[in-house]
Amino acid sequence: AKEIHEGESRHLAESKRMLQQSFETEKENARREERRRVQLDLEKAHEDHAREIEDLRRKHERSLAIAQxxxxxxxxxxxxxHSGEQMLSKIAEQVQGQVRDLGLMSxxxxGDK
Incomplete structure (x- = not known):
């Protein structure tokens, strides 16, 4: 009876150890999967950020080109x-000169009469 009890105890202890080992393996797998998921999310966030920065750079360049x-x-x-105003000024000066000349001639x- 004692030997049977010891055998059952060993069997239970081995089963418990195997269950604990299996549980630890599952926990480690879950941690590894979570780290992988977080890494993928982080990479996606970096890619999205880089894409947004590139879009902003292109929009800025386009706005700058339009403003320029x-x-x-x-x-x-x-x-x-300005060149039109200059031409008008020259024409006005010429007209004033001609009016002056006409006045003098008049x-x-x-006086000659």
């Missing part, structure tokens, strides 16, 4: 406007 183009158009319009003609 608008500034160039405005500068060209101002140059044209006075001269009046």
């Amino acid at each position: 183009q608008q500034a160039e158009v405005e500068a060209e319009m101002l140059r044209k406007e 006075r001269k003609i009046e």
Whole structure:
């Protein structure tokens, strides 16, 4: 009876040890799987972040190009406007000169009469 009891005790102890070992293995597998899942999530977050940064960089470059183009158009319009004003000023000076000349000629003609 004592030998049977010792045999059963050994068998129970071995079963308990195997169950504990199996439980520890499952826990380690679960930890490993969780670490793998976290690593994948982290890699995906890094990729998403890099993609967002690239999108922002492209949008910024596009906005900058548009702003630069608008500034160039405005500068060209101002140059044209300024050159138009200069031409008008020259024409006005010529007209004033001609009016002055006509006035002088009129006075001269009046003086000659």
